[in-house]
Amino acid sequence: KAGVTQTPRYLIKTRGQQVTLSCSPISGHRSVSWYQQTPGQGLQFLFEYFSETQRNKGNFPGRFSGRQFSNSRSEMNVSTLELGDSALYLCASSTLAGGPEQFFGPGTRLTVL
């Protein structure tokens, strides 16, 4: 079975721009979660989607949004980018909502200049 894939792997943007990241979960997995990883804050939960519905959301501003399609693929959007948004964005899929085991993708390294 193919693992979780994320595109693009690397991205450079400037402040004020917006960005869309994509995640394809493992086949058969209906839950997709997104995390932001930075050296200072560690792994922080952004949101989780299950069967096209946002199941829960972390403490991030409204500039961060996401969606899930009927094939379980998910996208994350960040609008009006700030320097502090530079991070590794990881998505993880699981068979059930909330886990138990999360399978992470390789991540998208976003750099905001």
Place this chain on the structure above:
Amino acid sequence: GQQVMQIPQYQHVQEGEDFTTYCNSSTTLSNIQWYKQRPGGHPVFLIQLVKSGEVKKQKRLTFQFGEAKKNSSLHITATQTTDVGTYFCADIGGSQGNLIFGKGTKLSVKP
């Protein structure tokens, strides 16, 4: 909100030495999961502990869940260079059931 604290932040060991990382919470943990992230890689699920006092082993790795379900530990016996990476604990916390990660313990192993 719920916080999961992990110590130490860094650990440098000589190959063959043992290593332990601890995960603590001020509130009762639901289920503890442990993940390993190699340098430049992504987190990989290691194990989940559910029951109070539970102990599970994977080769040289021993995972424990405290009796009060407020702490957990990961112990590696006789570290090898392949053990290098950051070890995270995570709890399915809060009413929303999302994973709350500790900050991780970065392990380096000197050959």
